[in-house]
Amino acid sequence: MHSADPSPVHDPDQDQDQDQDQDQDQDQDQDHSDDQDHSDDHEDDHDDHDDHDQRQPDMVRFRAFSSVKPLVPPLNFAIVAPGVYRSGYPGKKNFPFLNKLGLKSILYLCPEPYVGDNAQFIGDQTLSLLHFPIHGNKEPFTHIPAATLRAALVALLDSRNHPLLIHCNKGKHRTGCLVGCLRKIQKWTVTSIFDEYQRFAGTKARILDQQFIEMFDTRELVYLLEHRPQWL
Amino acid sequence: MHSADPSPVHDPDQDQDQDQDQDQDQDQDQDHSDDQDHSDDHEDDHDDHDDHDQRQPDMVRFRAFSSVKPLVPPLNFAIVAPGVYRSGYPGKKNFPFLNKLGLKSILYLCPEPYVGDNAQFIGDQTLSLLHFPIHGNKEPFTHIPAATLRAALVALLDSRNHPLLIHCNKGKHRTGCLVGCLRKIQKWTVTSIFDEYQRFAGTKARILDQQFIEMFDTRELVYLLEHRPQWL
Numbered sequence: 001m002h003s004a005d006p007s008p009v010h011d012p013d014q015d016q017d018q019d020q021d022q023d024q025d026q027d028q029d030q031d032h033s034d035d036q037d038h039s040d041d042h043e044d045d046h047d048d049h050d051d052h053d054q055r056q057p058d059m060v061r062f063r064a065f066s067s068v069k070p071l072v073p074p075l076n077f078a079i080v081a082p083g084v085y086r087s088g089y090p091g092k093k094n095f096p097f098l099n100k101l102g103l104k105s106i107l108y109l110c111p112e113p114y115v116g117d118n119a120q121f122i123g124d125q126t127l128s129l130l131h132f133p134i135h136g137n138k139e140p141f142t143h144i145p146a147a148t149l150r151a152a153l154v155a156l157l158d159s160r161n162h163p164l165l166i167h168c169n170k171g172k173h174r175t176g177c178l179v180g181c182l183r184k185i186q187k188w189t190v191t192s193i194f195d196e197y198q199r200f201a202g203t204k205a206r207i208l209d210q211q212f213i214e215m216f217d218t219r220e221l222v223y224l225l226e227h228r229p230q231w232l
Numbered sequence: 233m234h235s236a237d238p239s240p241v242h243d244p245d246q247d248q249d250q251d252q253d254q255d256q257d258q259d260q261d262q263d264h265s266d267d268q269d270h271s272d273d274h275e276d277d278h279d280d281h282d283d284h285d286q287r288q289p290d291m292v293r294f295r296a297f298s299s300v301k302p303l304v305p306p307l308n309f310a311i312v313a314p315g316v317y318r319s320g321y322p323g324k325k326n327f328p329f330l331n332k333l334g335l336k337s338i339l340y341l342c343p344e345p346y347v348g349d350n351a352q353f354i355g356d357q358t359l360s361l362l363h364f365p366i367h368g369n370k371e372p373f374t375h376i377p378a379a380t381l382r383a384a385l386v387a388l389l390d391s392r393n394h395p396l397l398i399h400c401n402k403g404k405h406r407t408g409c410l411v412g413c414l415r416k417i418q419k420w421t422v423t424s425i426f427d428e429y430q431r432f433a434g435t436k437a438r439i440l441d442q443q444f445i446e447m448f449d450t451r452e453l454v455y456l457l458e459h460r461p462q463w464l
């Protein structure tokens with residue numbers, strides 16, 4: 001599939017030794033930083049490089065990054081494929097996390113328009129909102145319209161929209177159906193598709209959704225070959 | 233975060249129209265292909281372009297790909313980050329799927345050596361096997377050795393090993409611990425890390441694993457800054 005890795009085969013024993021070295025370094029660090037302000041760890045690490053020449057110069061302690069604020073991914077966040085993410089409805093506390101993804105568009109599957117913080121977020125970030133209003137499957141009379149879902153898939157398969165985040169309310173049902181149909185295009189077995197669907201839907205898994213995915217006819221899908229993602 | 237999308241903002245109504253066009257196209261296709269062999273769909277599509285000038289020339293029907301055999305991802309397969317995948321123990325029926333990932337290495341977390349089909353697979357594909365033998369957490373006396381897990385993380389954070397597949401037996405516990413520790417380095421909140429852990433472990437989630445992830449000290453981690461992945 002690809003050429004041989006030019007780097008030598010990894011030796012876990014060697015790593016073990018390296019790890020012990022790291023532990024020593026860490027002890028030295030602790031002694032060293034006792035009389036320093038902990039908020040100043042980054043500069044502290046730089047000093048360390050000068051003090052301990054036996055350490056490899058291009059290795060850094062993770063602590064340098066530890067002052068960064070925690071990041072909060074949206075509910076049910078995951079990577080679907082390179083450049084395609086999925087989640088529940090993102091809120092203000094998720095925006096710093098989403099910023100790191102460098103999104104170009106949001107593929108939004110609820111009927112309600114984008115308002116408030118979210119509308120401002122896509123404006124601030126100059127994101128394209130790809131809005132495909134869908135009511136989730138609900139027995140006995142509400143069914144996901146196949147034409148709208150096909151249109152959403154066409155937008156999803158256009159790599160000019162990537163990186164892209166798919167979301168609905170919980171990231172379980174409508175998002176699960178769209179991702180399930182994408183997996184059919186990727187030729188995944190139905191067993192694997194349902195396994196993934198259930199991983200996100202959990203106890204809320206809907207037979208109607210799985211029926212929709214199983215019956216979805218990928219042969220009816222027409223999309224831009226020129227702009228399809230590389231992984232397809 | 234990034235520059236404005238030069239393409240016009242997406243109009244779902246327009247897509248709806250497009251979708252109807254596609255439906256028409258599909259009807260024409262069906263009429264057209266009635267007197268053709270279905271296994272010859274790809275060529276059929278090419279003929280179609282000549283026959284129906286009103287269709288956008290760079291749009292193709294998905295049907296062209298429908299003769300490809302179904303692909304079987306390994307149990308609990310998912311994308312962790314760009315170039316990093318996770319799963320349960322892959323077997324022979326998963327190899328065509330894994331081939332499509334263009335893997336460079338496999339990060340393997342069970343104590344048993346690689347044998348049989350799997351040993352042959354990594355030989356055939358000239359993959360590097362990064363083997364970090366770990367026994368999963370088990371009450372009361374078996375605990376994942378933090379030093380080995382740190383060594384595995386260092387290999388995982390070296391982008392020269394990517395694309396890389398992490399796997400253990402079920403892709404739940406040992407893999408879940410390694411990915412959980414990676415998420416700590418990515419500064420995810422513990423709530424989000426546990427949510428992801430539980431998505432894969434399901435009813436088999438282990439408190440000891442979650443304890444391990446929570447207590448794991450990222451400050452003790454030393455890795456090659458020069459080769460860290462872009463997404464970190």
